[in-house]
Amino acid sequence: MSTDSTQSSSLEQPSVADGAEPETQRLGVLKTYKLFVGGKFPRTESGRYDPLAAPSGDLIANVSRGSRKDFREAVVAARAAQSGWAGRSAYNRGQILYRIAEVLEGRKAQFREELELCGLSSEDASSEVAHAIDTWVHYAGWCDKFQQLFSTVNPVASSHFNFTLLEPTGVVAIVAAEEGGLAGLTAALAPAIASGNTCIALASERFPLSAITFGEVLHTSDVPAGVVNLLTGRRSELIEHIASHLDVNAVVSYDPDPDRRKRLQEEAVHNVKRVILREPGHGPSPYAILDTTEAKTTWHPIGT
Amino acid sequence: MVLSFAPARQRFDTADLRTPLIDEVGTLDRVSRLTKRSIKNDAKIEGLRLTLSMIDLTTLEGADTPGKVRQLCAKARHLHDGAHSEAKMPIELPHVAAVCVYPSLVGVAKAELEGTNIAVASVATAFPSGQAPIDAKLTDTRSAVEQGADEIDMVISRGRFLSGDEPYAFDEIATIKEACGSAHLKVILETGELGTLDRVRRASDLAMHAGADFIKTSTGKVQPAATLPVTLVMLEAIRDFYYDTGKRIGMKPAGGISKAKLALQYLVMLRETLGEDWMTPTLFRFGASSLANDVLLQLAKQATGRYQSPDYFSVD
Numbered sequence: 001m002s003t004d005s006t007q008s009s010s011l012e013q014p015s016v017a018d019g020a021e022p023e024t025q026r027l028g029v030l031k032t033y034k035l036f037v038g039g040k041f042p043r044t045e046s047g048r049y050d051p052l053a054a055p056s057g058d059l060i061a062n063v064s065r066g067s068r069k070d071f072r073e074a075v076v077a078a079r080a081a082q083s084g085w086a087g088r089s090a091y092n093r094g095q096i097l098y099r100i101a102e103v104l105e106g107r108k109a110q111f112r113e114e115l116e117l118c119g120l121s122s123e124d125a126s127s128e129v130a131h132a133i134d135t136w137v138h139y140a141g142w143c144d145k146f147q148q149l150f151s152t153v154n155p156v157a158s159s160h161f162n163f164t165l166l167e168p169t170g171v172v173a174i175v176a177a178e179e180g181g182l183a184g185l186t187a188a189l190a191p192a193i194a195s196g197n198t199c200i201a202l203a204s205e206r207f208p209l210s211a212i213t214f215g216e217v218l219h220t221s222d223v224p225a226g227v228v229n230l231l232t233g234r235r236s237e238l239i240e241h242i243a244s245h246l247d248v249n250a251v252v253s254y255d256p257d258p259d260r261r262k263r264l265q266e267e268a269v270h271n272v273k274r275v276i277l278r279e280p281g282h283g284p285s286p287y288a289i290l291d292t293t294e295a296k297t298t299w300h301p302i303g304t
Numbered sequence: 305m306v307l308s309f310a311p312a313r314q315r316f317d318t319a320d321l322r323t324p325l326i327d328e329v330g331t332l333d334r335v336s337r338l339t340k341r342s343i344k345n346d347a348k349i350e351g352l353r354l355t356l357s358m359i360d361l362t363t364l365e366g367a368d369t370p371g372k373v374r375q376l377c378a379k380a381r382h383l384h385d386g387a388h389s390e391a392k393m394p395i396e397l398p399h400v401a402a403v404c405v406y407p408s409l410v411g412v413a414k415a416e417l418e419g420t421n422i423a424v425a426s427v428a429t430a431f432p433s434g435q436a437p438i439d440a441k442l443t444d445t446r447s448a449v450e451q452g453a454d455e456i457d458m459v460i461s462r463g464r465f466l467s468g469d470e471p472y473a474f475d476e477i478a479t480i481k482e483a484c485g486s487a488h489l490k491v492i493l494e495t496g497e498l499g500t501l502d503r504v505r506r507a508s509d510l511a512m513h514a515g516a517d518f519i520k521t522s523t524g525k526v527q528p529a530a531t532l533p534v535t536l537v538m539l540e541a542i543r544d545f546y547y548d549t550g551k552r553i554g555m556k557p558a559g560g561i562s563k564a565k566l567a568l569q570y571l572v573m574l575r576e577t578l579g580e581d582w583m584t585p586t587l588f589r590f591g592a593s594s595l596a597n598d599v600l601l602q603l604a605k606q607a608t609g610r611y612q613s614p615d616y617f618s619v620d
Contacts, residue, residue, distance in 0.1 A: 072611055247613035270610060 032062045033208065033232065035070055036215030038077030039225025044233075045069045052208065055119040063208045066233030068241040071200065074229035075247050078171045078198040081226030086168050086196030094143035096222045097194060101136035103221040107213075108133075111182055114209040118181065132186040138284040139190035146195065146289045154297070161300040166293040168196035169274060170249035173242045175235055177254035177280035181207025184280055185214060185230075188252055191288035193227060197250075200229045202242070208232040235260060243267030250274035250292050316478075316513065318470040323509045324544075326501040326537055335532045338576060339569045345606065348568065349395065352603050355567045355595070356383065357398035358585045360425055360556070362593050363405060364432075364524065370412045373405055377416035379620060384600050395607050400596065401585040402455060406431070407448040414452035425455035425490070429480060432494070432523035434459035438476060445483045455488040456480070459523060462497045465507060473507075477514035490518035490556055490589075495534045496526040504534055508541035518554035524591065529559025535570060539577040552581065558591025564602040567595060593620070 032049065034041040046067035052060050064070075085093070104111070108129050115125035147166055154162040172192045177184030181204045192199050203211030215230045231238075239260045242251060244267040251273055253264060261277060268275045276291045343351065361380050363372060380400050402423035403413050413424045426448040430436035436444075445456055458480050465473040481489050491511040495504050511519050519538055522529040535557045542553045555574070561567055567590060574582055582588055601612040 075611070241611070244609075245611045245613075246616065247611065271613065271615075 030059065030061055033064060033212040035064050035066055035074075035232065036212060036218070036228070036230040037070065037074045038080075038229065039219065041212075041215065041219075042070075042073075045073070050234075052118075054117055060117050061209060063212075063232050066202075066231040066238065068238065070231055070233070071238060071241050071245070074200040074231060075171060075173075075245055077226035077229055078200050079247055081224055082168075082170055082196075082198045085193070085198055085224060085227045088196070090144035090147065093194065093196065094140045097136055097140035097143060097190065099221040100217060100223065101133050101140060103217050104129075104133050104136065104214075107217060110213060111210055114213060115181065115207065118207050118209060128180055128183045132182045135183070135186045135190055135284045139194045139289070142191075142286050142289060143194045146286050149286060150290055150293075156299075159302050161302050162297065163300070164295050164297045166195065166290070167296050169292045169294055170197060171247060172197045172199050172250045172252060172292050173245075173248045174199055174201040175239070175242065175251070175253040175255045176201055176204050176211070178204050178206060178256075179280060180204075182210040182214065184254065185211050187280070187282070187284070187288075188254060188278075189228060190284070191286075192252065192292045193223075194289050195293050197292050198227045198229075200231065200242075200248075202235060202238060203230060203232045205232075205234065239264055240267055243273070244270060246271045248273060250276065252276045252278060252292065254278050254280050316474065318474050318510060321509055321513060323502075323506045326505050328501050328533075331501060331533050331536055335536055335573070338536075338573050339532065341569075341572050343568055343572070349603065349606050351568045351571050352564055352599050352606070353395070353398055354571065354583065355564065355590065355599050356603075357401060358589050359400040359596050359599075360402045360404045360558075360589050360591050361400045361596060362403075362524070362558070362591050364427060368406060368409060370409065373403075373409045373412045374416050375620065376405075377403055377413055377422075379596070379618060380417065380422050381420060383596060384617065395603055397600075397603075401589055404455075404457065404591065407444055407451070407453070410448050410451040410453045423454040424452060425457055426451075426453040427457045427459075427492075427523075428453075429458040431457070431459050431492075432525040434461050434494075435463065438479065441476070441480065442483050445480055449483070449485055449487050453487055455490060455518075456484050457490045457492055457520060459492045459494060460507065460511065462494055465510075466498070466503075470506075470510060474510050474514045477511055477516060481515035488517040489515065490520045490554070491516040492520045492523055492558075493538075494523055494526055495521050495531075495538075496528045501533065501537050504537050505541055508538050509545070512541065512545045512551075512553050516553060518556050518589070520556040520558055520589075520591065522557075522559040522591075524559030527560075530557035530561055530591075532569065532573065536573055536577065539574065542582075543578055546578075552587060554587040554589065555582070556589040556591055558589075561590055561592050562594045562598060564595070564599045567599065 034043050044064040044066050048065040049062040050065045052063045054060050111129045112125040150166055152164045156162040174188045176188050189199055211230050218228050235255055243264045265275050361376055363376050380403050383397050399422055402425045404425040405413050407426050407428055410424055410426045428445040428448050429441035460473050477491055493507045498504050508519050521534055539555055545553055574588055597617050600617055604612045
């Protein structure tokens with residue numbers, strides 16, 4: 001996994017025996033962070049990469065600069081996975097979300113390290129990772145409970161049994177919060193997939209590493225391919241394509257930029273996408289699940 | 305290649321027909337280069353429109369009903385009327401080349417397509433296995449022609465061909481061709497069952513010399529169906545046949561071509577193997593059911609700049 005070169009050299013200082021040759025410094029191996037689409041880790045179709053620097057100015061890694069075609073491929077993968085994921089039992093989706101938390105717990109150290117590389121203090125990195133794990137557990141519990149909470153039996157003035165159930169909106173694009181690479185992504189992803197949506201998430205530009213490493217977690221935690229797709233890249237470049245794609249049913253954006261928010265809302269009209277603009281920093285809540293569901297009301301005739 | 309076209313009725317000796325061997329590695333290499341051509345927007349739009357005009361819209365299921373065939377014919381006539389304002393197609397669309405059905409449904413399709421330029425094609429000769437006596441195959445063919453089929457898609461007897469009985473396979477094609485009368489004959493080689501590219505080339509040569517108007521890769525019922533390497537070998541066979549005899553034979557890859565991108569790769573291969581003369585529905589067809597919708601999606605994308613959703617296009 002990616003480690004900063006100064007760190008790895010201090011860890012791997014070759015022992016120098018008396019009279020040995022002059023010590024050689026090991027050159028750290030920098031990782032190119034790829035995308036996570038359809039359960040695979042493809043390189044960006046565009047062949048473009050952005051260098052990611054630590055606050056100190058040192059190069060940490062190369063990060064894929066996803067293109068509109070990468071986004072299109074991700075939508076195809078998400079669409080293909082959607083009906084299967086929504087068709088899983090709510091209980092099973094809960095099990096899988098909990099599995100994500102379990103695998104994440106086992107890889108805490110790597111996430112902490114990556115967040116620290118990007119400039120977080122050790123305490124902040126630890127608390128962010130812990131918060132992300134707890135968030136997955138929280139929404140894992142809600143998978144088979146939110147329906148009971150939000151669905152209704154409606155009183156009507158005819159001989160009908162009238163009830164309203166929630167169905168997933170479909171394919172949801174997510175523009176993750178800029179701050180808090182892992183916790184921000186989790187806060188957006190978990191409530192969306194809990195109800196049976198599939199997602200394409202554009203990771204934070206400043207903290208993209210944990211997003212792609214999180215893809216490795218998803219890859220090993222029973223999440224079917226295509227349910228979560230993770231892209232890195234520039235929101236200024238991708239927002240228009242996210243907003244205008246007719247096969248995307250909803251966009252959840254944590255992007256505070258007013259111009260991009262406006263652009264998102266304008267372009268979303270072509271297929272009347274749901275646009276959900278959120279401020280970062282809210283704790284987990286079942287109402288976040290409600291945002292990306294559709295209410296379906298059924299009138300069932302009853303005898304007198 | 306020396307070929308003596310003997311007077312009619314004199315038996316053509318298939319042993320005299322020389323077929324070159326195929327360099328499989330070279331074929332695959334050529335294919336992989338052909339799939340990497342960059343196609344610019346204007347060419348892409350033209351290519352997509354050409355693809356639509358070359359499609360044999362196909363339904364070949366045991367569960368086909370007259371209603372299903374009528375619905376398919378409606379689709380052939382109105383590819384996309386764009387009821388939804390967002391999905392209105394600003395590009396003029398051609399109609400598909402033909403509708404392809406089982407013999408029992410030819411009458412239904414013929415009646416539905418009356419007054420249009422869309423042809424009715426019918427599979428025949430105990431499709432898809434071809435395992436029936438020649439009399440049954442002839443009856444099958446004649447009944448389809450009598451009901452008005454403009455094109456007959458026959459399958460060769462792969463069992464006979466693979467066991468070395470080439471004269472039988474050859475004579476069978478020639479006999480069916482006779483039974484077709486004025487209807488065009490497409491000969492399905494079922495390349496997925498032939499095993500090697502050498503046998504594909506051999507079967508192509510036999511079929512063309514026996515009187516095929518088109519050679520076609522597959523029934524769509526066997527995997528692999530149409531592939532680019534197999535199609536390249538068949539196109540080269542068509543080219544050599546043209547140099548030998550001056551006759552232009554058509555090509556129809558069928559089965560498994562469901563994406564517009566793949567269809568464009570076939571067109572690139574066609575253009576670079578046989579040239580522009582073959583870039584017409586009279587000499588090249590796609591046998592496909594879901595390809596048309598993907599091409600429509602891509603055309604709408606080119607026209608509006610927005611990626612499309614199948615939600616706004618007809619299901620079949």
